[in-house]
Amino acid sequence: MAKMTLEDLKKLRDEKxxxxxxxxxxxxxxxxxxxxxxxxxxxxxxxxxSAFLTxxxxxxxxxxxxxQTGCMxxxxxxxxxxxxxxxxxxxxxxxxxxxxxxxIVRKHILGKVLINDHILDRPSADIMQQ
Amino acid sequence: xxxxxxDFLADIVENALxxxxxxxxxxxxxxxxxxxxxxxxxxxxxxxxxxxxxxxPFGTDGKKHPxxxxxxxxxxxVQALNETxxxxxxxxxxxxxxxxxxxxxLRHLDTPPLGSLPETFRQILSLPGxxxxxxxxxxxxxxxxxxxxxxxxxxEDLESVGSLAILEQYLESLEDSVQSPEKxxxxxxxxx
Numbered sequence: 001m002a003k004m005t006l007e008d009l010k011k012l013r014d015e016k017x018x019x020x021x022x023x024x025x026x027x028x029x030x031x032x033x034x035x036x037x038x039x040x041x042x043x044x045x046x047x048x049x050s051a052f053l054t055x056x057x058x059x060x061x062x063x064x065x066x067x068q069t070g071c072m073x074x075x076x077x078x079x080x081x082x083x084x085x086x087x088x089x090x091x092x093x094x095x096x097x098x099x100x101x102x103x104i105v106r107k108h109i110l111g112k113v114l115i116n117d118h119i120l121d122r123p124s125a126d127i128m129q130q
Numbered sequence: 131x132x133x134x135x136x137d138f139l140a141d142i143v144e145n146a147l148x149x150x151x152x153x154x155x156x157x158x159x160x161x162x163x164x165x166x167x168x169x170x171x172x173x174x175x176x177x178x179x180x181x182x183x184x185x186x187p188f189g190t191d192g193k194k195h196p197x198x199x200x201x202x203x204x205x206x207x208v209q210a211l212n213e214t215x216x217x218x219x220x221x222x223x224x225x226x227x228x229x230x231x232x233x234x235x236l237r238h239l240d241t242p243p244l245g246s247l248p249e250t251f252r253q254i255l256s257l258p259g260x261x262x263x264x265x266x267x268x269x270x271x272x273x274x275x276x277x278x279x280x281x282x283x284x285x286e287d288l289e290s291v292g293s294l295a296i297l298e299q300y301l302e303s304l305e306d307s308v309q310s311p312e313k314x315x316x317x318x319x320x321x322x
Contacts, residue, residue, distance in 0.1 A: 001302060001303045003274075003306070004299070004303040006284050008300075009285070009296065012296045013293070016292050016296060037144065041132060041137045041140050041141050041144075042131060042133075042206075046136075046253050050249055053294050054295075062290060062291045063290055063291070063292065066290075066291060066294060068253070
């Protein structure tokens with residue numbers, strides 16, 4: 001791959017924006033929040049984030065926002081991911097590896113179906129006792 | 131324990147932003163079998179006692195993990211460096227900021243794999259907040275620089291899938307430019 005400049009990057013951005021404007025805007029109000037503390041990183045949260053970005057890009061959902069946050073208190077169930085979107089309850093998923101990230105995009109976000117075996121209750125039990 | 135060197139880096143950068151750093155300077159210099167990394171922040175800084183506590187795996191400020199006694203980021207890194215002949219240093223001044231530096235011996239058999247720098251740069255550049263970040267990456271005589279402010283101006287945001295997807299292309303092209311073909315098999319290039 002030839003070394004890109006900031007101008008090349010801007011051009012790419014403009015092209016992508018144009019194609020986004022032409023299409024019906026999909027995913028505008030969807031937010032994915034990934035826990036990226038020591039526990040999350042050790043459990044592979046960076047790979048989870050990349051898996052979300054790749055799958056959402058493949059599905060042309062360029063408006064979805066992917067944010068990072070610190071420890072959500074579920075160190076035993078990392079990587080943890082929260083999904084906020086219209087038409088679905090706010091859900092915190094645990095043990096979200098790369099395959100589960102793809103499943104969340106296809107089933108939860110596109111299909112509006114919960115992935116029951118990854119849902120976490122909160123706050124984490126030991127924090128609640130304090 | 132973290133698996134890749136880039137995971138340690140991500141963790142240290144996360145600490146810098148947690149400390150309220152407005153400008154974080156990251157250097158990753160690879161030369162002669164060594165990988166030297168420094169993360170210099172302008173966060174709240176630490177006293178001598180707090181530096182000692184940062185190296186204690188059961189030390190925490192009590193805010194990030196209420197009711198828990200964990201703080202594993204720096205202890206993980208120090209342990210990995212001790213086991214593989216690396217170096218670690220931390221200097222800090224309350225109110226001025228902290229600099230964490232470490233060196234991994236890439237020729238040591240037990241040194242963790244490097245991991246993907248473009249993927250890691252994308253992740254740390256997109257950490258939320260109005261902070262700025264400068265990254266300098268050098269591999270022997272080749273190098274490139276990244277400025278979070280410039281990237282933000284160019285892409286308009288660093289959180290939408292559209293922006294982050296093309297940012298990865300950009301970062302990969304820069305990393306490719308410092309990895310010449312004959313170095314393709316070197317440590318780190320083909321890591322998972």
